[in-house]
Amino acid sequence: xxxxxxxxxxxxxxxxxxxxxxxxxxxxxxxxxxxxxxxxxxxxxxxxxxxxxxxxxxxxxxxxxxxxxxxxxxxxxxxxxxxxxxxxxxxxxxxxxxxxxxxxxxxxxxxxxxxxxxxxxxxxxxxxxxxxxxxxxxxxxxxxxxxxxxxxxxxxxxxxxxxxxxxxxxxxxxxxxxxxxxxxxxxxxxxxxxxxxxxxxxxxxxxxxxxxxxxxxxxxxxxxxxxxxxxxxxxxxxxxxxxxxxxxxxxxxxxxxxxxxxxxxxxxxxxxxxxxxxxxxxxxxxxxxxxxxxxxxxxxxxxxxxxxxxxxxxxxxxxxxxxxxxxxxxxxxxxxxxxxxxxxxxxxxxxxxxxxxxxxxxxx
Ligand code: ADP
Numbered sequence: 630x631x632x633x634x635x636x637x638x639x640x641x642x643x644x645x646x647x648x649x650x651x652x653x654x655x656x657x658x659x660x661x662x663x664x665x666x667x668x669x670x671x672x673x674x675x676x677x678x679x680x681x682x683x684x685x686x687x688x689x690x691x692x693x694x695x696x697x698x699x700x701x702x703x704x705x706x707x708x709x710x711x712x713x714x715x716x717x718x719x720x721x722x723x724x725x726x727x728x729x730x731x732x733x734x735x736x737x738x739x740x741x742x743x744x745x746x747x748x749x750x751x752x753x754x755x756x757x758x759x760x761x762x763x764x765x766x767x768x769x770x771x772x773x774x775x776x777x778x779x780x781x782x783x784x785x786x787x788x789x790x791x792x793x794x795x796x797x798x799x800x801x802x803x804x805x806x807x808x809x810x811x812x813x814x815x816x817x818x819x820x821x822x823x824x825x826x827x828x829x830x831x832x833x834x835x836x837x838x839x840x841x842x843x844x845x846x847x848x849x850x851x852x853x854x855x856x857x858x859x860x861x862x863x864x865x866x867x868x869x870x871x872x873x874x875x876x877x878x879x880x881x882x883x884x885x886x887x888x889x890x891x892x893x894x895x896x897x898x899x900x901x902x903x904x905x906x907x908x909x910x911x912x913x914x915x916x917x918x919x920x921x922x923x924x925x926x927x928x929x930x931x932x933x934x935x936x937x938x939x940x941x942x943x944x945x946x947x948x949x950x951x952x953x954x955x956x957x958x959x960x961x962x963x964x965x966x967x968x969x970x971x972x973x974x975x976x977x978x979x980x981x982x983x984x985x986x987x988x989x990x991x992x993x
Contacts, residue, residue, distance in 0.1 A: 649669040652671070653747040654744060654745055655671040656672075657688065657744070659739050660739040664685055665685060668683045668684060668691075676715045678691070691714055692714070693711070693714070695962065699727040704729065707727050708727075708927065709724075709725050710723065710724055710955070711723060712959055722930055722955065723744050724927050728743075763935070763948065764811070767947055768808065771807045774800060778798075778801050814947055815947075817876070817949075818952070821953065826960070828960065830868055838874055839860060843882060846882045854892070856895045859896070859898040868985060876953070877957050881914045881976045881978065883950070885915075887944050889917055892916060892918050895914070895915065897912065897914050904964060904979045905964070909963065910980045913977050914976045917972055917974075923969075933947065933949065962980075965979070
């Protein structure tokens with residue numbers, strides 16, 4: 630029997646109020662119809678919504694979820710990264726512990742999400758100051774080399790042979806491309822957060838997109854990886870915005886190259902799988918590189934997070950790619966997960982094989 634069964638409803642509500650005041654974190658509870666029944670005041674400062682204006686509203690107004698049931702077994706606790714909408718029209722990804730709310734007979738009564746805002750706020754402050762130095766560094770490196778090589782070409786035109794000239798011009802071009810990638814990432818984040826992103830959803834053959842992305846990403850890297858792709862002809866089309874899908878896959882495959890310089894292979898496998906009770910197309914991208922520790926696996930989907938390692942320090946990046954990819958996967962009605970251990974890292978991208986409907990089209 631549930632220990633709260635011995636308390637009357639007022640006592641239980643008082644205890645809940647005290648817990649809400651005492652914890653540095655926040656929680657949301659909703660009933661089986663998806664109406665918000667509890668919204669702890671700590672969430673007011675994170676979302677900008679007041680408790681009074683959000684109680685009774687559909688939970689989908691506050692959190693991006695596809696199904697009301699957020700845990701497979703309501704008696705257990707599952708950790709997820711959830712997308713929380715804020716009053717000013719933006720969204721934030723935050724770590725949540727999700728579980729069922731049970732009544733005195735142990736019957737399911739609703740769901741609860743316990744949101745780890747303490748870590749989120751710490752990470753946000755740290756990430757924001759790190760972001761300025763990361764972006765400045767990322768901007769300064771290509772600008773320095775563009776300026777340097779352009780000056781050399783201008784000042785010492787006569788003394789430089791044709792071969793060197795071509796080399797310098799190539800470097801200037803590559804560095805300009807690097808700058809434009811950074812600006813594109815920053816713009817993508819800004820569009821995502823201001824909800825100005827336009828999606829054109831249509832059926833797309835996954836194999837075709839994968840082959841294109843592998844070719845483009847592979848040609849950019851100096852390491853020689855064997856990229857294997859297993860993608861049966863019989864797989865159904867995915868319903869996506871093809872540019873956004875390309876953006877997600879480019880980031881995941883690029884990371885597989887970047888974070889496994891010593892390894893030889895990258896495996897990409899597409900298959901039909903059940904995910905959150907739905908038939909979805911799963912694209913699994915596996916590398917055998919530096920790996921991601923269990924405690925860092927949720928962090929990497931948040932904005933500007935780069936894990937500290939000797940390799941990351943010398944690898945180009947802003948920590949925006951996975952944040953963008955995760956957010957886009959959600960917008961496309963899909964999901965993005967990571968598994969890492971025993972020398973291999975696998976990103977699992979889930980995509981819809983049916984046109985999106987109703988709540989899935991929250992972006993409109
Ligand atoms: P970045 O621009 O730094 O690559 P991402 O958002 O794509 O940004 O990734 C965030 C961080 O996650 C990376 O800086 C890296 O520390 C880690 N990471 C991403 N993909 C992998 C991978 N395949 N293997 C190991 N670490 C990874």
